[in-house]
Amino acid sequence: MLQLTGIKKRFGSIQVLHGVDLDVRAGEVHALLGENGAGKSTLMKILTGILKPSEGTITIEGETRHFANYDEAIEAGIGIVFQEFSLIPYLTAVENMFLAREIRGPFGLLDRKAMRKRAKEILARLEVNVPLDVPIAKLSVAEQQFVEIAKALSLNARILVLDEPTATLTPSEVEHLFKVMRELRKQGVAIIFISHHLEEIFEICDRITVLRDGEYVGDCLVSETDNDRLVEMMVGRRIENSFPEKPGPRPGAKVMLECEEVQLRKGGPISDFLLREGEILGFAGLVGSGRTETALAMLGAYPASRCKVMVDGEETRFKEPAEALAHGIGLLPESRKEQGLITSFSILQNISLNNYGKYRKGHWFIDLQKEREATQTAMGQVRVKAQGPMARVDTLSGGNQQKVVIARWLNHQMKVLIFDEPTRGIDVGAKAEIYQLMRAFTAQGYAIIMISSELPEVIGMSDRVCVFRQGGIVATLEGDAINAEEIMTHATTGRVRHVA
């Protein structure tokens, strides 16, 4: 029914899809599987006309199609339910389903009866019962998803893409969704199902296509494969980056920080971990598995329902990152532009932002001379390449921007640094430099938590790895257990610890 052949896509100089094939038949649920960054989302954006392929063809029922935009793809019978819903929270289900293509009655007024009737018919086809007259925001996530699916069907979608639909559902809601999917399959709709949870794929899917690093790895029938083989297909053999050598375990390294209990949401899983002097502790897991939230909760920047942290044998719960800073815990956030840098500031102002304590004059004032000297020293330590400390940070490359954020923490007596996706959007050379810096820090006695979605990075840098899934830590790996298969298995099938 749907065939994608040899799809390639490049953004500037970076090739993200290297000739991907996807073949989906009517009346089947087809899993699209791959790690973070394997190219699944890009492929789906091409299918739905949001992005244009650099090469390759899309064929629907034997006819080659070129979609100029999203609307044309919908016209052709493709529907997609994104991970983040595109519903208007204050409108009702009916209003959302007919947004921008309302059925009109006399005088061009809304024909609310007709729309309601049509909405009911479609939801009946799904065999679900969704309240039609309350704002979408009042519905559960699962119900909102059904409305999204119904919206796609109301547009006569014959190919339905579900992008990680189960990520935010409870187990019973997932069951309900699967029932709906089976019903649609019976009616001949082709469903492309994206999920990281292997057991779900075995439960609901008929066939699987696996992508890795933008390459097509292969496809197979669900009935002819198993867990291990899928993980192997996803992970494959990869070219190792040049990571600095791991110094090996230090006997008797003291515990810098102990997280006794973190619970992100009420009723959610509870995690604990500890961090020793001079080690890099990797936080691995899929996007949305709670790695960043756990780190932020520790700093007091995420409202976790429980968070007990022991620093220097003293139990604390930080109310804001400033308190964590006072205890020597600092953060290199995930998104440089949104969370790391003040883009209207110079390099100097960005670095000195949180360490004026170091260079004051007459208690109240900034010692501009010392500030400049200290900044230049810090810039030298992390080797920021720029015209000078007064250059604006938004003129720097990604790697240099990242170094500026790192430099911010160098004038403190820090003990713990949290690096969240430290090399995202950074070129290979700068990556290697950042890895070197991290090892240089641990050699000085810092302890580092590194959150990363890139498996090679987690494996190459971490002394120990906590694997996250569904909001909690499912495994802590050490030594030889830190390998791609082990991490991916835990990240996709591990069991979280729930406490009443």
Place this chain on the structure above:
Amino acid sequence: MSHNATNTAEDGKQGGFSLRWVLHSPLALPLIGLIVVSILMGFASENFFSVGNIMNVLRQVSIVAILAVGMTFVILTGGIDLSVGAVMALSGTIAAGLMVNMGLPGWVGLLAGLGVGVGLGIFNGVMVAWGRMPAIIVTLATMGIARGLGLLYSGGYPISGIPSWISWFGIGRIGIVPVPVIAMVIVYALAWVLLQRTPFGRHVYAIGGNELAAKLSGVKTQMVKLTVYGISGLTSAFAALILTGRLMSGQPNAGVGFELDAIAAVVLGGTAIAGGRGLILGTLIGAVLLGILNNGLNLMGINPYLQDVIKGLIILLAIYIGREW
């Protein structure tokens, strides 16, 4: 996967120093505006450039200019304070009331007035920073509350009969320079030091530039916000001191609409309404520019109703020209 293509602008060496630097300074536009308007007014009215008239203009702008100092701090953090005019009126009314009705010494009344201003400013700050409510709503409510309390306390009438020495703050002179002008200069100098030479000032800019980044790097964002609203309350009360001295009474109805003049001064001075960028000197230029417009249009004998229209159009034009800065 993300990717970036920077490095492009890196080789663009800085061109000649002088003219480009001047034009790229955030003060360039406000200054050009000030000069242009002054010259126009000079042509229109021969009295305009007399020392007496200039001192008069500065004395007239001093109250709004001082309100605009607190407003600059608040706007730099990305907030707004609509309560400054009403807080000023309440502060002056209570100061006068304590002196006249309760017979307290003048300095006690003045200190109490300052306390009222700072207290309401801190109230605004707590509501914005910890209550997580939008500044525009919080300060709108405070505006109503302060105005209403002033009217309640005074019964709606001015309170006169305060010690005569207080008039010095409003109409006194040192040499040829009016006291309010000196007070204005001192307030601006202090504000400049705070913003440009202290960690607090950097944190103010950082919050306006990227509040989340500032918070995650360890800036006590809530405390900084509390302080800027406190400063705004303080400058409102300080303006009340000058106003009370000038009018020799506590006026519960004074300062209606002054918050808008103060905001206009800040924005005319080149401060971004979204925060993060702007200079206190720009606010001074903006306030003087507004004052010259008022004065000049008066000297030209233009219908006061029409004056409002002209001022509105000029503000719009100025913001339009300066929108990239």
